[in-house]
Amino acid sequence: MRCCWKSLQTLESERKFRRVAKNNKYYVEMAQRYLFQNYGGQLPMAVARGKGCYLWDVEGKRYLDWIGGRGTANLGHANPRIVSAIKKQASRLLHVTNDLFIPSQIELAKLLVEKTFADRVFFCNSGAEANETAVKLARKFSKDQGRPERFEVITAKGSFHGRTLAMIAATGQEKVQKGFEPMPSGFRYVPFDDLEATAKAVDEKTCALFVEPIQGEGGVYVPSNGYLKGLRKICDENKILLIFDEVQVGLSRTGELMAHEQEGVTPDIATLAKSLAGGVSIGAVLAREEVAQSMGPGTHGCTFGGNPLATAVGIAAFRRLSSPSFLKRVRTAGEYFQKKLNELKKCHSTITEIRGRGMIWAIDFSRPVRSIVERCLREGLLLNATCEKTLRFLPPLVIEKSQINEGISILNRVLKEEIQ
Numbered sequence: 001m002r003c004c005w006k007s008l009q010t011l012e013s014e015r016k017f018r019r020v021a022k023n024n025k026y027y028v029e030m031a032q033r034y035l036f037q038n039y040g041g042q043l044p045m046a047v048a049r050g051k052g053c054y055l056w057d058v059e060g061k062r063y064l065d066w067i068g069g070r071g072t073a074n075l076g077h078a079n080p081r082i083v084s085a086i087k088k089q090a091s092r093l094l095h096v097t098n099d100l101f102i103p104s105q106i107e108l109a110k111l112l113v114e115k116t117f118a119d120r121v122f123f124c125n126s127g128a129e130a131n132e133t134a135v136k137l138a139r140k141f142s143k144d145q146g147r148p149e150r151f152e153v154i155t156a157k158g159s160f161h162g163r164t165l166a167m168i169a170a171t172g173q174e175k176v177q178k179g180f181e182p183m184p185s186g187f188r189y190v191p192f193d194d195l196e197a198t199a200k201a202v203d204e205k206t207c208a209l210f211v212e213p214i215q216g217e218g219g220v221y222v223p224s225n226g227y228l229k230g231l232r233k234i235c236d237e238n239k240i241l242l243i244f245d246e247v248q249v250g251l252s253r254t255g256e257l258m259a260h261e262q263e264g265v266t267p268d269i270a271t272l273a274k275s276l277a278g279g280v281s282i283g284a285v286l287a288r289e290e291v292a293q294s295m296g297p298g299t300h301g302c303t304f305g306g307n308p309l310a311t312a313v314g315i316a317a318f319r320r321l322s323s324p325s326f327l328k329r330v331r332t333a334g335e336y337f338q339k340k341l342n343e344l345k346k347c348h349s350t351i352t353e354i355r356g357r358g359m360i361w362a363i364d365f366s367r368p369v370r371s372i373v374e375r376c377l378r379e380g381l382l383l384n385a386t387c388e389k390t391l392r393f394l395p396p397l398v399i400e401k402s403q404i405n406e407g408i409s410i411l412n413r414v415l416k417e418e419i420q
């Protein structure tokens with residue numbers, strides 16, 4: 001009976017779907033009807049297509065995208081290199097089991113090893129999954145070293161490491177954990193950028209320190225110079241592992257291929273995801289040889305991890321993202337972005353702080369920013385608020401000077417109107 005009723009309902013909504021104009025409002029209503037309502041603060045815009053730094057909605061309106069897929073669109077939307085790699089690989093082979101050897105997976109791992117501290121790579125599908133693997137690896141390494149009592153991982157308050165159960169436990173933000181308790185055990189939190197507190201927190205149970213080199217989702221917090229080096233020292237003194245979550249700030253976002261390179265520090269493990277395959281789902285765990293050895297045969301795996309499509313596209317994306325000319329371009333654009341944000345601050349007393357590096361920036365305001373985000377949307381600029389009073393900017397790294405000017409000028413106009 002329920003089945004019949006459901007198919008009648010489905011038929012009726014399909015008829016409606018054909019009749020109704022499919023505008024933004026329509027998709028907002030359909031999303032409210034059919035999807036989990038888990039994403040807070042969504043903007044009322046349904047995306048149809050993208051090109052470079054722009055997105056178009058289903059009504060044909062163009063927007064400058066400064067959310068940048070939250071860091072997945074480093075190479076811009078519909079990048080011709082990515083499109084061509086997807087087409088080429090899709091016509092050959094999308095997926096095979098990891099019971100076989102996948103040439104593009106091996107090639108991408110080789111590229112990552114050649115360009116970073118790592119000796120070996122494991123592929124999965126997302127940032128949370130990569131982080132979860134990193135924590136499993138740290139625990140396993142401790143056991144293999146004959147120290148099974150060391151299983152706890154110390155993370156930072158205000159961090160973000162993903163949405164799986166273990167990764168919300170790793171994330172040092174109560175709001176992410178709320179309602180899902182009890183949390184898996186094995187994580188402790190210390191203030192970010194506080195070496196003294198971190199050193200004090202390490203005890204006989206600790207197996208690793210796990211931090212973002214710059215906190216992204218938490219509101220773009222850049223630690224003091226020497227913090228990453230200090231973490232390395234604590235790890236060396238206590239013979240524990242250093243893990244960097246580079247999911248948001250890796251892959252040239254900060255003007256360095258990996259954000260930790262800024263301080264010339266090498267971790268034992270680092271995680272990547274987001275734009276590694278130009279927008280196709282991928283995650284990667286990079287590790288030093290001795291540590292990677294702990295994931296021996298049968299210890300870990302992932303059905304889709306490192307599949308031919310994601311890794312063939314990953315090769316195209318990573319070659320571009322890691323090229324010295326691309327990095328130089330990001331640094332130059334980042335300096336210009338910072339200059340324009342500072343000019344904006346001088347004109348608006350509601351801006352209290354600007355933080356960031358390279359092409360990841362945040363502005364703190366003395367007032368809530370939701371209405372600024374909504375007005376900017378109407379004016380054709382997509383922005384993301386990480387907290388009630390903080391705007392975060394993650395534009396595609398291919399952004400042009402003129403597009404920085406365009407976004408700043410919209411923001412300036414909106415801020416002026418907001419005060420009136």
Ligand SMILES: Cc1ncc(COP(=O)(O)O)c(C=O)c1O
Nearest residue numbers: 126127128160161162216247248
């Ligand atoms: C630093 C960091 N780690 C992990 C994640 C989770 O990545 P994913 O959403 O791909 O699981 C994010 C996502 O924003 C992130 O910024």
